[in-house]
Amino acid sequence: xxxxxxxILCFLLNLPSNIFSQDIRWYDPSDKIEDQIPIFNFSxxxxxxxxxxxxxxxLPLSAKKEVRNELWKLSRFSTGITINFSTDAxxxxxxxxxxxxxxxPHRAATGLSGIDLYVTNQNHExxxxxxGKFQFGDTIVYTFGHLNSMNVEHVNSDYQLxxxxxxxIDWLEIGIPENATLSGIEKDxxxxxxxxxxxxxxxxxxxxxxxxWTSILQRNLDREIINLGFAGNGRMEPEIIKYIADIKASIYxxxxxxxxxxxxxxxxxQKMEMAAKMLKKVHPKTPIxxxxxxxxxxxxxxxxxxxxxxxxxxxxxINYLSLRKIYSEGIYLLSKNEIDMCMDCTVEGxxxxxxxxxxxxxxxxxxxxxxxxxxxxx
Numbered sequence: 404x405x406x407x408x409x410x411i412l413c414f415l416l417n418l419p420s421n422i423f424s425q426d427i428r429w430y431d432p433s434d435k436i437e438d439q440i441p442i443f444n445f446s447x448x449x450x451x452x453x454x455x456x457x458x459x460x461x462l463p464l465s466a467k468k469e470v471r472n473e474l475w476k477l478s479r480f481s482t483g484i485t486i487n488f489s490t491d492a493x494x495x496x497x498x499x500x501x502x503x504x505x506x507x508p509h510r511a512a513t514g515l516s517g518i519d520l521y522v523t524n525q526n527h528e529x530x531x532x533x534x535g536k537f538q539f540g541d542t543i544v545y546t547f548g549h550l551n552s553m554n555v556e557h558v559n560s561d562y563q564l565x566x567x568x569x570x571x572i573d574w575l576e577i578g579i580p581e582n583a584t585l586s587g588i589e590k591d592x593x594x595x596x597x598x599x600x601x602x603x604x605x606x607x608x609x610x611x612x613x614x615x616w617t618s619i620l621q622r623n624l625d626r627e628i629i630n631l632g633f634a635g636n637g638r639m640e641p642e643i644i645k646y647i648a649d650i651k652a653s654i655y656x657x658x659x660x661x662x663x664x665x666x667x668x669x670x671x672x673q674k675m676e677m678a679a680k681m682l683k684k685v686h687p688k689t690p691i692x693x694x695x696x697x698x699x700x701x702x703x704x705x706x707x708x709x710x711x712x713x714x715x716x717x718x719x720x721i722n723y724l725s726l727r728k729i730y731s732e733g734i735y736l737l738s739k740n741e742i743d744m745c746m747d748c749t750v751e752g753x754x755x756x757x758x759x760x761x762x763x764x765x766x767x768x769x770x771x772x773x774x775x776x777x778x779x780x781x
Contacts, residue, residue, distance in 0.1 A: 426581040427496060431574070432486050433458035442587045443577070446563075447484040447621075449597065449629045449650040459484060459572040461631060462646060470642045474633055481566035482605050483617055483630025486577070489559040489586045493551040495520065495533075496578035498544045501570040509750045511610050512539055515569040519613035520547050521622070524560035530622050532613060533562075561588055565612035568605060569634075595627035596620070596771065597650050599643060600658035600694075603763070604632025608754040616755070619764035624771065626653070637662045639674040641681065648685045654771060655682055658694035658737075660719060661753070664711050668718045675722045683730060690774050691730075693723050695739040697763070699753070700746045712739070735774055742766045 432443035433452065445458065454463040462470070462478035470478070479502075501516050511517075517537065521530035535547040551557055566572065579585060598604050598617055606615030613619075621628040629650060631643065637659040647655060657678055663671060675693065682691055695716040702709040716739055726734045743766065748759030755763060 427578040428581055428583075428585075429496075429498075429576045429578045430585075432488075432577055433575075442488060442585055444487040444588050444590050445484060446487055446591070446627050447629055449595075449631075449646070457571070459566060459575070461629075466642070466646055469645075470640075471636070474636050474640075474643070477605075477633040477636060479571040480569055480605070481572050482568040482612070482615065482632065483628060484566045486564040486566070487562065487588045488564075488577070489561050489588050490579055490583055491551065491557050491559045492579035492583035492585075493549070494580060495547045495550065495562065496545070497535075497547075497564065497575070498542055498578070499575035500542050500573040501567060502573050503570065507608075509754065510569070510608050513537070513611045514606070514609050514614075516543065516567045517611055518543075518545055518567060519565040519611050519618075520545075521563045521565070521613060522550065522560050523563075524558070530563060559584060559586060565618060568609070568612050568615060569607070591627050593626050594651060594653035595629050596624070596654050596656065597629045597631065597647055597652040598656040598658060599631045599637065599639075599647055600656070601632060601637035601661045602634035603661060603697075603753075603755060604630060604637065604658055605634050606630075606632065606760075607634060608750045608756065609760050610757050614757045614760050616760040616763035616767065619761060620767050620771075623764060623768045635662060639663065639678055641677055644678050644681045648682055651686070652689060654690045654692060654774060655686075656692045656694065656767075660694065660696040660715055664696070664715050666715070668721075671715075671718050672722045672725070675719070675726060679726050679730060679734060683733065688733070690733055690735055690778065692735045692737055692770065692774065693719060694737045695719055695742070697742045697744045698739050700744070700749055701752055732777070735770070737766065737770045741770060 435441055448461065450463045452458045456464045459481045460479045467475050497518055520533040520535060522533055523530050533547045533550065535545040537545045604617060609615045617628045617630045639657060639659045679691055696712050698712045699708045723734060723736045742763060744759060744762055748762055749755055
């Protein structure tokens with residue numbers, strides 16, 4: 404009997420504190436009150452919510468009949484989407500339910516269906532990560548506590564909530580204590596960066612959403628990133644390019660080569676020409692960045708892997724140079740050497756670890772700053 408009470412006590416102590424709290428205000432961040440400024444600002448989406456089937460997805464409803472079923476399913480994953488708000492709350496609660504929870508041996512649950520919270524305030528000029536306690540079940544619950552311990556004036560801080568990378572959200576709510584204040588954040592007016600690519604763009608296999616290279620890049624450049632990464636399906640298809648052209652961007656990034664190994668030169672040339680033509684027709688002055696395959700860590704011992712990567716990268720460079728003759732300075736290349744992935748940068752030889760994601764993000768940061776600086780001089 405003694406041990407039974409010990410077990411019950413331990414169980415109760417490990418339950419999230421908000422189960423017992425009666426003083427939490429819960430919000431559905433997708434709710435909008437007419438004629439009022441939204442308290443929660445969504446970032447990382449190329450379309451307004453009225454064009455979407457769900458407020459947590461990445462392609463408009465009109466794409467459902469135009470893209471392949473697998474692409475549509477992946478577009479419902481919320482990778483790259485953030486919810487931004489301002490509060491003086493000492494604790495922030497997030498609870499949500501995901502559809503079709505996926506388990507993978509090379510992915511952490513926090514990376515597949517977890518969330519991430521970053522804060523910016525008078526103590527942090529750049530976004531700072533907030534540690535959260537989490538419980539995974541039918542409803543996933545995160546509790547971010549002690550948020551005001553360094554905020555002596557208890558003024559509002561700006562928060563950025565990164566949504567799950569590899570699942571669709573059924574519903575999500577954000578909670579704060581009753582005595583806390585909540586306000587909106589003005590949406591960034593700078594044009595976003597649009598990235599189209601594979602599972603590496605989508606975020607596999609980062610340990611948590613804030614460690615996807617597009618998330619790191621967004622913080623590095625302080626600019627919205629629209630993540631159109633589709634695991635196994637980043638094939639430079641006209642149906643996706645068409646929707647990308649709907650978005651007015653500062654730069655378009657096409658990072659599809661990991662899903663195009665083995666594609667004949669003529670087909671790759673046609674895909675690149677199609678993408679450049681469709682985007683330049685609508686946005687003639689917007690830069691397009693094509694990206695080489697980052698390579699495999701086993702290249703030093705596996706001749707086949709080395710030859711496959713060299714072949715596809717050589718083809719991309721040849722076609723890139725041809726497009727440069729047509730569009731002058733509007734076409735750019737991020738090379739394998741510029742990315743410079745390391746031997747220990749992947750989980751299983753393909754998908755980057757957090758270390759690999761950081762290296763990816765740094766390479767992109769350098770290249771995009773270079774492109775932006777060049778275009779500003781003009």
